[in-house]
Amino acid sequence: MWHEERHLRIRTLLATFGRISVDRIVAEMGVSRETVRRDLMDMEASGELRRVRGGAVSIHESGEPPFAERAQTRLKEKRLIARTAAALVQSGQTVFLDAGSTTTLLAEALSALSGLTLVTNSIEAAQKLREADGMANRDNRVVLLGGELSLELPATFGAATVNELSRYHVDLAMLSPYGIDASQGASSFDLQEAEIARAMVRHACRVMILADYSKIGVVGRVTYCESELIDHLIVDAKAASQEGWDELAHRVKQFTVAPRR
Numbered sequence: 001m002w003h004e005e006r007h008l009r010i011r012t013l014l015a016t017f018g019r020i021s022v023d024r025i026v027a028e029m030g031v032s033r034e035t036v037r038r039d040l041m042d043m044e045a046s047g048e049l050r051r052v053r054g055g056a057v058s059i060h061e062s063g064e065p066p067f068a069e070r071a072q073t074r075l076k077e078k079r080l081i082a083r084t085a086a087a088l089v090q091s092g093q094t095v096f097l098d099a100g101s102t103t104t105l106l107a108e109a110l111s112a113l114s115g116l117t118l119v120t121n122s123i124e125a126a127q128k129l130r131e132a133d134g135m136a137n138r139d140n141r142v143v144l145l146g147g148e149l150s151l152e153l154p155a156t157f158g159a160a161t162v163n164e165l166s167r168y169h170v171d172l173a174m175l176s177p178y179g180i181d182a183s184q185g186a187s188s189f190d191l192q193e194a195e196i197a198r199a200m201v202r203h204a205c206r207v208m209i210l211a212d213y214s215k216i217g218v219v220g221r222v223t224y225c226e227s228e229l230i231d232h233l234i235v236d237a238k239a240a241s242q243e244g245w246d247e248l249a250h251r252v253k254q255f256t257v258a259p260r261r
Contacts, residue, residue, distance in 0.1 A: 006031065006039050007048075014049060014058040021055035021217075023243060053181060054217035054243040073101075077212040077236040080258035082106040085174060085210055085234045088256075091115035094170040096200040097125050099155035099193070102176035102210050104128065111140070119143040119168055121161050121196055123154040150192070157192040162199045173197075173204035175225070179218025180211045182247035185227045187220030194222035206231040209252075217244030227251035234258060 006029055013020045013028075025036045040056050043049050049056045081102060086109035089095060095110070097103045099122035107125035110116060118140060120126055126144040147161030175197050177186040186209050188194035201207050201224060209230050216239050227248060233255040239245055240257070249255050 003039060003042075006035075007043060010039060010043065010056075011048065014056065019052070019055060019057040019218075021243065023241065024055070053219055074212050074214060075105075077238065077258075078102045078105050079109075080236055080261060081210050081212060081234050082109045084256060084258040085208060086110050086113065088208070088232070089113060089116065089172065089174075093117075093172060094119065094168065096120065096165070096168070096170050096173040096175075096204055097122060098173075098175045098197050098200060099123075099125070099150075099153050100176040102212070103174065106174060106176075106210065114139050117141040117143065117170075119145065119165065119170060121145045121147065121156045121165070123156070152190075153193075157196060162195055165196070165199055166203060168203055170200075170204050172206050172208060173200040174208045174210065175200060176210045177215060177224075178220035179215045180209060180227075180233070180248065181217055181219045182227055182244055182251050184219045185223050186211075186225040186230065187218075187223045189220045189222075191222055194220075194224045198224040201225045201229065208232040208234065210234045211239070212236050213238035213242055216242035216248065228253075232256065 009029060010025060022033055022036050026033055040051050044051050049058060082105040085106055089110060091113060092115050094117040097107060097118060097120040103122060104124045107128045111129050118129055126142050129142045145156055145161045145164050147156035148158040150157050178189040180186045188197060207225060207230055213236055228251055230252040233252045236258050237260055
């Protein structure tokens, strides 16, 4: 395949997905990783994309896709991760949940348990937990943190939210990042989201990160938890094939791969 053809294919993938990994380009084009890296360097030099660890992003990318769009992507992997994480939570624990598509699915999984106190800034997660609690009479307590309403995400943010959650000292913070990288840790694209997650990390005895394969090796704008401070990382089976996985798995204290179903 000539380099013009490869560049055209890379442009098409970026226009469709906004970001692309080296592994995916290698698989789709049947070329070496060295060839892909040279192509990405050339295209970055010409202003067509921006290279990131493990791949590239469109220069037109303004951040994460809208929440409604994220909520419909990689559902199978996210549900497996959520169920695996929920199985590690014990009755009587107090748990932080941040706002995101994966933690919304986690809220559904946690609703099958009983005797939990769940503290979250996610409006959707709180609603799912309360609806399930009311129907199943699980004796769970749900606390929705106050604060400013986000325009992009069904959640609360800001100084008032951080101040309110600082009153709690919980057993476990269960968080889903924009990306997770061995050297940069768990990160967010949005500063306000990172502030909430960082405060949750600070006020929890243990930190559990939930990340599907697309987040491995990805670095967001703001780091909120270093890799070495992650007590448990929950991923799907495809994570092990992502660039940067081996080093990340070595740095976190413990990881679990959600079983295929």
